[in-house]
Structures are given as structure tokens and as C-alpha cells.
Amino acid sequence: MASMRDIKRRKQSVSSTQQITKAMKLVSTVKLQKARAKAEQTSPYFDAMYSTICSMLAKAGTVNNKYLQENGSDKKAVIVITSNRGLAGGYNSNVVRMITGSEMAKEDVKLYVIGHKGGESLIHKGYEVVKDYSPVMEAPTYADAIQVCNDVLEAYANGEIGEIYLVYTHFKNTVSQIPKLMKLLPAEIDEEDVKAASNSNVLMNFEPNEEEALELIIPKYITSIVYGALVEAVASENGARMQAMDSATNNAEDIISDLSLKYNRARQGSITQELTEIIAGAEALS
Numbered sequence: 001m002a003s004m005r006d007i008k009r010r011k012q013s014v015s016s017t018q019q020i021t022k023a024m025k026l027v028s029t030v031k032l033q034k035a036r037a038k039a040e041q042t043s044p045y046f047d048a049m050y051s052t053i054c055s056m057l058a059k060a061g062t063v064n065n066k067y068l069q070e071n072g073s074d075k076k077a078v079i080v081i082t083s084n085r086g087l088a089g090g091y092n093s094n095v096v097r098m099i100t101g102s103e104m105a106k107e108d109v110k111l112y113v114i115g116h117k118g119g120e121s122l123i124h125k126g127y128e129v130v131k132d133y134s135p136v137m138e139a140p141t142y143a144d145a146i147q148v149c150n151d152v153l154e155a156y157a158n159g160e161i162g163e164i165y166l167v168y169t170h171f172k173n174t175v176s177q178i179p180k181l182m183k184l185l186p187a188e189i190d191e192e193d194v195k196a197a198s199n200s201n202v203l204m205n206f207e208p209n210e211e212e213a214l215e216l217i218i219p220k221y222i223t224s225i226v227y228g229a230l231v232e233a234v235a236s237e238n239g240a241r242m243q244a245m246d247s248a249t250n251n252a253e254d255i256i257s258d259l260s261l262k263y264n265r266a267r268q269g270s271i272t273q274e275l276t277e278i279i280a281g282a283e284a285l286s
Contacts, residue, residue, distance in 0.1 A: 077165070
């Protein structure tokens with residue numbers, strides 16, 4: 001059985017850790033509130049952009065455009081969004097698992113990493129990282145999304161890659177964050193969305209023509225998707241970390257209660273032993 005000194009030392013250590021997890025939970029809560037507000041503010045824009053693309057594809061019909069056709073390359077670019085820091089539960093590992101558990105062959109995958117944790121894990125698993133934009137996660141902007149998309153689209157236009165995917169964590173609410181894998185290019189819009197757009201009464205004219213219009217808007221559409229994913233990823237990371245720190249704080253409280261009980265039992269045992277020795281000594285003197 002552990003001594004009273006050992007139990008007291010461990011209790012102090014757990015208490016110190018609990019103070020840290022409480023502080024981290026508070027920081028994550030504040031960051032989450034800001035990130036969630038930003039995600040809610042930007043969501044309508046991205047929804048409108050998606051609807052616009054659906055309408056354009058539905059109205060345009062079959063268009064000869066490089067973003068809508070395969071270019072023959074078997075290589076797949078994957079934009080991976082994770083965090084630069086850990087202590088967020090399964091947030092990072094869930095994103096990594098979306099890639100390692102997919103049907104994409106490891107040798108065909110070229111990673112464009114945003115977030116140290118995901119990049120480190122995937123490199124360790126043998127994946128190739130083409131570019132690392134991890135500093136972006138400290139405070140992502142639309143300009144950052146433009147830079148990432150320009151690099152990936154250039155590789156696509158040059159035939160270095162044949163498909164572009166995005167892996168990030170969708171922010172559903174404070175307690176629910178869902179990892180997602182999306183195919184960005186060649187552009188694939190859900191058939192139901194296209195059907196709904198084609199049935200609408202909205203008139204759409206292309207100037208100068210469909211091909212040039214799509215040439216301009218699809219890169220903007222993809223950049224918007226990536227930026228939206230960055231905003232949601234920040235909210236998801238802080239939501240996941242807040243939950244992880246809350247669980248850690250509660251676990252520490254349970255451990256402290258258990259150690260307190262053990263300490264009291266050890267103290268009672270020590271007192272009982274001392275009393276027994278005193279009584280035994282008194283009887284020996286009588």
C-alpha cells in the first residue's frame with residue numbers, strides 16, 4: 001500500500017494538472033465562441049456560391065472545361081486540415097484516419113498539409129507531403145486559401161495531379177465535429193442539387209460564354225470551399241479541445257477524490273497502529 005507521503009505527493013500533482021486543464025478549457029471556450037461566430041457569418045456566402053455553381057452546371061449542360069474533365073493523371077492531391085497543437089481528443093487522428101482508411105493508394109497521394117499534427121502523423125505513415133502551410137492555422141484568412149488553391153490548381157493544370165480532395169472537420173455544434181473527405185476536382189456536384197437548380201425559374205446568361213465563365217468561377221468556388229473548411233476547422237479544433245479538457249478536468253477530480261479516500265484510510269490506519277502500540281506499551285508496564 002502506498003505511503004501517506006506518496007499519496008499526498010500524487011494528489012498535489014493531479015491537482016496541478018487539473019488547474020492546467022481548467023485554464024485550457026477556459027481558453028478554448030473563448031476561442032470557440034469567436035470561431036463559431038465567424039463560421040456562422042461566412043456560411044451563407046459559401047452556401048450561395050455552391051448554389052450558383054449548381055445552377056451554372058445545370059444550365060450550361062455539357063461544357064468542355066478542364067475543371068470538369070479528367071486529365072489522365074493517377075495522382076491525387078489531398079488538402080489536409082488539422083491543428084498545430086494536440087490535447088484535442090481524437091480531432092487530429094480522426095482526420096488522418098479519413099485518408100489512411102480511404103481507397104486512395106498511398107503512392108498516388110500528394111499531400112498539401114495545413115496543420116502540423118496531421119502532417120507529422122501522415123509522414124510517419126509513409127505519405128508524401130508536397131507543401132506545408134501549417135502556420136496558416138494560427139489565423140486563417142481568405143488570402144491563405146487563395147495561395148493553397150493556386151498551388152494545387154497549378155499542379156492540376158500541369159497534369160501533375162488528376163484529382164483534388166479536401167479533408168477537414170465539419171463543425172456541426174459545440175459537442176459534435178464530423179471529419180469529412182470531399183472531392184473538389186474534377187468538379188462533382190450532387191445530382192439532386194443540379195436537378196433542383198435545373199428546375200428553378202432563374203434565367204442565367206453567360207458572358208462571353210459558358211467555358212470562360214466556368215474558367216473564372218470554379219477556382220473561386222474551390223477557394224471558397226477551402227476557406228470555409230479552414231473556418232470550420234478552427235471552430236472544430238477548439239470545440240474538441242474544450243471537450244477534451246473538460247473530460248480531463250472531471251477525470252482529475254475523480255482521481256483526487258479517490259486519492260483523498262486512500263489518504264484518509266492510510267491516516268486512520270496509521271492512527272490505529274499508534275494507538276495499538278501505546279496500549280501494548282502501557283500493558284507491558286503494568
